[in-house]
Amino acid sequence: MKLRYLGTAAAEGWPAVFCRCPHCDRARAAGGKNIRTRSQAMINSDMLIDFPPDANMHMLTNNIDYSAIKFLLITHPHSDHFAPLDLAFRDDAYYAHNLTEEKLILAGPKRVIDAYENYFGRFSDERRCKYITPMVLENYVTYEFGDYKVTPIRANHTRDENNACCYIINDGSKTLLYLHDTGLLYDDVWEYLENNKIKADFVSLDCTFVTLPGSGGHLGLDTCKITADMMREKGIADENTVFCVNHFSHNGGAIYDELVPIAAKDGFLTSYDGMEVEI
Ligand SMILES: [Zn+2]
Ligand SMILES: [Zn+2]
Ligand SMILES: [Zn+2]
Known part of the structure; x- marks a missing residue:
């Protein structure tokens, strides 16, 4: 399984849109991997996770054929993960000719599909449903999308259970745990992982707080470490499992160049925009 991180920042980007804090200024000056855009990832060449305001730029900078994407999984409807405007242009009447795949399945928690339906309510059913098939996903149900x-x-x-989820993705041989956005995992998540004997090959962990303590609905390096240790303890991860931290807020301080050695001490890879890993 190939995983490519397209965007690795929290909601405001890093440098953040209007920010002149020292962490944004350092990222601007250093450039390269220190520049982070809003959260999105790609699995192989046919699955996307999330569709942020920077999705179009990710298509350009990574030279991706978005029309070949068959499955678009959305974690939650926060605007840094789901900005549906560009989905309107997946329509061969005017905007998108010679689609590689005619249909795209758009799948996510109920509130994501509600947001999509609200946004596209003004289009006729015929136009709306021809190229994008919306699908509500329930937690703890396993869905087959092609070989996945x-x-x-x-x-x-978030407080609303129908609003946000993380994903276990298996492509037939490898298992990815994509844990964005989330704080410490709930007991029922641990139970599901243990009871279903999930064995992760790669774990992508929310690290919004970076080197500050994690709290609320996000993790920091401290709580990423607690999560990784618990996974090893419970047999969900072993010595071959790769852990990678991702989704960073400028308020967390350490830009990419500074974070890499800090995260490596705790056994974590640090994501950057455009990073590709073979799982
Ligand atoms: Zn986010
Ligand atoms: Zn800033
Ligand atoms: Zn969020």
Whole structure:
């Protein structure tokens, strides 16, 4: 399984849109991997996770054929993960000719599909449904998307359970745990992982707080470490499992160049925009 991180920042980007804090200024000056855009990832060349305001730029900078994407999984409807405007242009009447795949399945928690339906309510059913098939996903149900098995698990991110999920994604040989956005995992998530004997090859962890203590609906390096240790203890991870931290807020301080050695001490890879890993 190939995983490519397209955007690795929290909601405001890093440098953040209007910010002149020292962490944003350092990222601007250093450039390269220190520049982070809003959260999105790609699995192989046919699955996307999230569709942020920077999705179009990710298509350009990574030279991706978005029309070849068959499955678009959305974690939650926060605007840094789901900005539906550009989905209106997946329509061969005017905007998108010679689509590689005619249909795109748009799948996510109920509130994501509600947001999509609200946004596209002004289009006729015929136009709206021809190219994009919306699909509500329930937590702890495993869905088959082509060769992938995808299981949403409850995210500790918002009060509304129908609003946010994390994903277990298996492509037939490898298992990815994509844990964005979430704080410390709920007991029912741990139970699901243990009871279903999930063995992770790669774990992508929310690290919004970076070197500050994690709290609420996000993690920091401290709580990423607690999560990784618990996974090893419970047999969900072993010595071959790769842990990578991702989704960073400028308020957390350490830009990419500074974070890499700090995170490595705790056994974490540090994501950057455009990073590709073979799982
Ligand atoms: Zn986010
Ligand atoms: Zn800033
Ligand atoms: Zn969020």
